Amino acid sequence: MRPTLSQRSTPALVVTIFTLLACTTAVPTRADELTLKAGGFIKAGMRYIDGTVPFTQGWTGSGAVSEPAQRMQFSAQESRFNLGLSREGVHGFAEIDFVGSSQGNSVISNSYSPRLRHAYFSYAGFTAGQTWSTLVNTSTFPETTNLGGPLVGEAMIRQGLIRYQSGAWQLALENPHTWGTQATTPDKEPQWISTDNDRVPDLIVRRDSHGDWGNLSLSALARYLDPDGLAEVALGASLAARLRLPGQDDLRLQLHYGNLGRYVGTGAATDISYGELETTTAAMVAYRHFWGDSLRSTVFYGRTRTEVARSDRAHWGINLFSNLTRELVVGVEAGQYRVMDSSNPWQHAVQGDAGYGQLTAQWLF
Numbered sequence: 332m333r334p335t336l337s338q339r340s341t342p343a344l345v346v347t348i349f350t351l352l353a354c355t356t357a358v359p360t361r362a363d364e365l366t367l368k369a370g371g372f373i374k375a376g377m378r379y380i381d382g383t384v385p386f387t388q389g390w391t392g393s394g395a396v397s398e399p400a401q402r403m404q405f406s407a408q409e410s411r412f413n414l415g416l417s418r419e420g421v422h423g424f425a426e427i428d429f430v431g432s433s434q435g436n437s438v439i440s441n442s443y444s445p446r447l448r449h450a451y452f453s454y455a456g457f458t459a460g461q462t463w464s465t466l467v468n469t470s471t472f473p474e475t476t477n478l479g480g481p482l483v484g485e486a487m488i489r490q491g492l493i494r495y496q497s498g499a500w501q502l503a504l505e506n507p508h509t510w511g512t513q514a515t516t517p518d519k520e521p522q523w524i525s526t527d528n529d530r531v532p533d534l535i536v537r538r539d540s541h542g543d544w545g546n547l548s549l550s551a552l553a554r555y556l557d558p559d560g561l562a563e564v565a566l567g568a569s570l571a572a573r574l575r576l577p578g579q580d581d582l583r584l585q586l587h588y589g590n591l592g593r594y595v596g597t598g599a600a601t602d603i604s605y606g607e608l609e610t611t612t613a614a615m616v617a618y619r620h621f622w623g624d625s626l627r628s629t630v631f632y633g634r635t636r637t638e639v640a641r642s643d644r645a646h647w648g649i650n651l652f653s654n655l656t657r658e659l660v661v662g663v664e665a666g667q668y669r670v671m672d673s674s675n676p677w678q679h680a681v682q683g684d685a686g687y688g689q690l691t692a693q694w695l696f
Contacts, residue, residue: 337355362421371412371426372695376476380668388430390478390646390668392599392635396683401486406431408443409478424462425451430478432519448489458494463586465494465503465535466594468571471583473617473631474652476664476689481646482597482613482632483668485585486569489671498537504532509558510593514606517676521605524558531555545581547572552591556602563591563608579621596635604639605677612636625654642674656694664688 363511379402380386385395386402388409413426425447425499432443451460466486473480479487494503512521537550547570554565567589574582587595591611592602600611616634617631629652634645648666665688670683 335479353383357362363571364415366439368415368417370415370696371411372410372693373407374409374411374691374693375407376689376691377403377405377411377676378626378687378689380685380687382682384670384685386670389479390482392483392596392644392646392695394538394599394642394670394672394681396681397668398423399667404437406441411448413449421452421454425450447597458492458496460490460624461491464488464490464492464505464594465501466550466552468573468585469572470546471571471585473583473615473629474619474662475629475631475648476650476662476691479597480514480617480629480648481615481631481633483599483635483644483646484596484613486571486587486595487597487638488594498539501534501535501537501539503535503537505535506508507531507554508593509556509602511522511601511603511609513559513603514561518536519541521677524603526558528557528559528664530557543575545572545574552589554602557665558603561603561606563590563603565592565602565608567594567611569595583615583617583619584611585615588609599635599642599644601635601640605675607639609640610638618675627652639675641675643671643673646671660691660695663695664691 378388379476380615381401383396385397385400386404387393388406408429411426411428416423426449427445428448429443429445431446435443437439447461449462451458451462464486467488472485479485490505490506492505493503499636507527509524509526511524513524515521534553537548540547550569552567554564556563567587569585569587571585576582587609591610592600592609595611595613599607603609613635615627615633616633619627619629621627628650630649632647636643646666646668650662650664652660652662667684667686668683669684674680
């Protein structure tokens with residue numbers, strides 16, 4: 332009996348994917364034939380940090396602080412492979428990379444497990460599967476040595492969804508998941524809330540505008556959160572824009588406010604903090620300047636603050652990129668990540684920062 336995908340081992344599945352990627356040069360001759368298109372990149376990087384925020388491959392919204400440390404690491408985990416498929420008006424896309432794997436280590440082999448980034452299909456305006464949340468405007472991500480750059484001030488989340496798009500409007504039902512801590516007294520350690528009552532899909536409405544000036548998206552988020560008897564309607568709003576400036580320069584920005592929780596800051600804000608609905612204010616701004624045809628720099632800043640937990644995290648950086656060929660890009664970046672959490676009834680203030688330097692080389696195909 333032929334094994335199903337669920338029965339195949341991870342290595343066998345990866346071999347299958349790479350085989351498909353290597354055999355996608357055929358051009359269809361009939362409308363009912365399947366069109367395949369491979370893509371992705373191989374990325375090599377070197378990262379060095381110095382400070383009291385623990386080492387990670389990229390700064391998310393973490394509030395962890397440790398003893399001062401210095402560390403350097405070389406890695407190719409961000410390398411990415413994808414496959415696009417089309418037939419009879421149906422378009423599909425699947426993508427993997429190796430970030431966040433708990434399998435590998437630096438002792439011997441540095442082996443890392445593939446993780447699913449995207450797996451979705453689109454037909455007649457509908458999209459179903461796992462991909463970027465409708466709240467995310469990917470064109471506003473700045474060019475940085477790590478994916479997304481100042482994640483602490485951005486909406487950057489992928490999840491399962493069903494979305495319909497008509498012209499400039501998008502309407503989506505997305506995966507419900509409540510993340511946060513239970514109500515507790517100051518003398519007790521807060522516990523993570525249960526997700527057993529996550530039964531109502533998150534609703535997102537978005538409108539896009541485009542022109543010679545760039546693009547802008549406005550989004551509204553509505554959720555019903557009911558963990559452990561706390562029934563709350565959570566609302567939030569988001570604005571993201573990429574504005575063209577003289578020459579090839581551009582300005583990218585995001586502004587977020589409301590009960591956005593896990594949708595903003597990549598871990599900087601929870602949906603529920605100590606049994607109360609959390610309110611988040613977050614922003615990101617990035618200016619990219621071209622020094623020549625391919626030589627360019629981006630300076631960026633991102634920050635997220637919350638009202639209940641009183642968390643406050645920020646990330647700034649500046650970089651220099653150049654294309655050695657059309658597909659081969661090299662870059663260098665320096666910056667700092669800061670944790671500036673204030674005290675609240677449940678925990679003391681947490682303060683820490685770490686500076687970093689990073690080199691990257693990326694070959695797109």
